[in-house]
Structures are given as structure tokens and as C-alpha cells.
């Protein structure tokens with residue numbers, strides 16, 4: 001039976017020129033390091049379908065992404081891995097051969113499409129095929145770099161933008177139409193990856209070190225990090241985690257939660273502002289919370305939630321730091337209160353929230369409401 005889903009190709013650009021111009025031995029080592037870094041990080045919800053020389057072809061079932069930004073972040077993360085690996089290799093080599101000096105000329109490009117495909121068994125291995133699979137492969141031959149000078153990019157077809165509800169985020173991308181023989185015009189958007197990577201790399205790290213945290217709450221969840229991250233963006237799940245009655249967003253960038261965005265969680269009339277001060281999908285994020293409660297005005301609590309991949313599961317670790325206050329006198333009072341029960345109270349609240357969230361996720365997973373269930377059903 002045909003299925004619907006996302007089709008993604010990650011392709012190392014400059015590969016051929018690199019192999020023909022560079023000393024073969026080092027050229028192959030370099031490409032193999034980059035390729036394996038990518039392959040190791042092509043994780044659920046992406047399923048690797050086929051390795052194609054310098055490219056990795058993967059796909060994800062149609063319901064794999066709940067929040068549109070998760071799809072973008074999945075691709076951006078793969079680019080970060082590539083760019084970081086590339087930079088490290090370039091920095092660490094003292095070799096002056098042509099291959100080693102050409103490391104910075106390699107780039108990564110993605111083509112993403114949404115459509116129909118069939119699973120077929122070819123020589124004992126499961127592959128997918130269909131007209132849309134052919135189309136996404138054709139997309140690799142394009143005039144993007146030539147016309148826009150963008151070298152590292154993700155090209156999303158209009159079909160994939162619509163399926164993933166990325167229309168608002170696509171406003172920050174470059175519209176681009178490509179014409180193919182027999183296929184006609186393919187409309188889409190170019191997401192330039194280099195500036196995104198630069199911004200992410202230059203962003204200040206704000207993390208509560210678990211070893212220096214006042215309290216640590218840990219819990220294992222039966223879903224992979226990207227799926228849990230996806231769930232925790234949803235107001236429905238945030239309300240369970242925060243014991244709140246309503247959750248709003250503020251400071252979104254083209255509809256996307258980024259560093260600086262806020263979750264507003266309401267407990268009846270009381271409002272807690274959770275400001276995202278560091279955002280590293282799907283590894284960790286740091287939140288700085290303040291509340292509208294009179295006595296706590298000026299007080300801030302900071303915590304980092306780490307998502308550690310553990311096979312198909314995620315070990316979550318929330319590291320809670322000491323609260324701060326803008327007023328020096330209040331800070332001293334707060335320190336005293338924190339040591340004498342208030343910290344413990346926060347810890348209990350967070351533990352309870354995390355436990356409730358886990359219970360709900362286990363329940364929804366069993367009911368087939370979470371993407372992981374899609375994957376399990378789909379294998380049958």
C-alpha cells in the first residue's frame with residue numbers, strides 16, 4: 001500500500017571535484033568522516049532508506065512531526081554536525097595536500113519533498129520507490145547555487161512546506177522554481193543553512209551544570225529525543241508538565257520558538273513566564289522563569305533540561321539552579337528560604353510535573369497518538 005511521507009536527500013556538494021583534484025587517500029578519509037558523521041546522526045523520525053555514494057536518502061512517515069519547526073530543526077542539526085566536523089578537520093590538520101586544503105570547499109545540500117511512496121524489497125533490503133522518490137532525486141540537479149550563490153541549503157518543495165505546515169517559516173526563505181524535463185515546474189523554498197549555523201555557534205551557552213545544580217530531576221521516557229522535544233513544545237503537554245491551565249507563546253520568530261521566545265503558562269490568573277535563554281534541539285534547552293506572584297516579583301529561577309538519547313528512549317535530566325533576585329535584600333531572604341524548604345518545594349513540583357508528563361506520554365503512545373506509534377505500526 002502506498003504511504004505518504006517526507007523524502008529527504010542529504011548530498012555532499014563538491015564531492016566529485018574534490019576526489020578528482022585532491023590526493024585520493026586523504027580525500028577519501030575526509031569524505032568518509034563527513035559521511036559517517038551524517039549517517040550516525042540521521043535518526044528517528046528519519047529512517048535511512050539508501051546510501052547513494054555521496055548522498056544519504058532517508059524518509060519519515062507523514063505524521064512524524066507535530067510542530068512544524070521540528071522538521072526544520074532536524075535538518076539544521078544534520079547541517080551543524082556536518083559543518084562542525086568539517087571545521088574541526090580543517091582546524092586540526094597540518095597536512096598541506098590538495099585534499100586537506102580543499103576541506104572548506106565541501107558543502108552540504110538537502111532536498112526535501114513530500115509525497116507518496118511504496119516500500120519494496122530489493123535484494124533483501126527494504127527500499128522505497130515511486131514518482132515522488134524520483135522527483136526528490138532530480139532536485140539535486142538544480143540551478144540554486146548558480147542563481148542565488150547559496151551553497152549550503154535545504155530546498156523544500158512546496159508540497160513539503162504545506163505538509164509540514166511550514167508556510168509561516170518559509171517566509172524567511174528564498175522562493176525558487178526549478179524546471180525539469182517531463183516534470184515541468186517544481187516550486188519550492190531555499191533555506192540558507194550557513195547563517196543559521198553561524199548564529200547557533202556564536203550564541204552564548206547558558207546551562208545549569210548538573211554537577212553544580214541545587215536539584216536534579218531525572219526520568220526516562222519511552223520515545224526518542226526529537227519526539228519528546230516535539231511533545232514538549234505542545235501546549236497540551238506543557239500544561240501537564242507545568243500543572244498549568246493554559247499555555248501561550250510570545251516572541252516567536254516566523255512562528256518558531258527560538259532563543260528569546262517565551263512560554264506563558266497560566267495557573268488560573270497567575271502567570272509564569274518561561275523565557276528560553278538557550279535552545280539546542282534536541283539536546284537541551286535552558287529556561288529562565290519568573291512569576292507574576294507579588295512576593296516573587298523580581299525573582300528568577302533557571303533550569304536546563306537535557307535530553308539524552310538512550311536507544312529508542314530518552315533520559316531526561318532537569319538541572320535546577322539557585323534562584324536570583326534583582327533586589328539584594330530579597331536575594332538574601334530568598335537564599336534563606338530556598339535552603340529552608342522552598343527549593344525542596346520547587347523540586348517536588350517539578351518531579352510531580354515530570355511524572356505526570358511521563359504518564360500521559362505512555363498513555364498517548366499506547367493509544368497511537370504519538371509518532372512513535374506510527375513507526376511501529378508502519379513496520380508491520
Ligand SMILES: [Zn+2]
Nearest residue numbers: 026095097100
Ligand atoms: Zn592531506
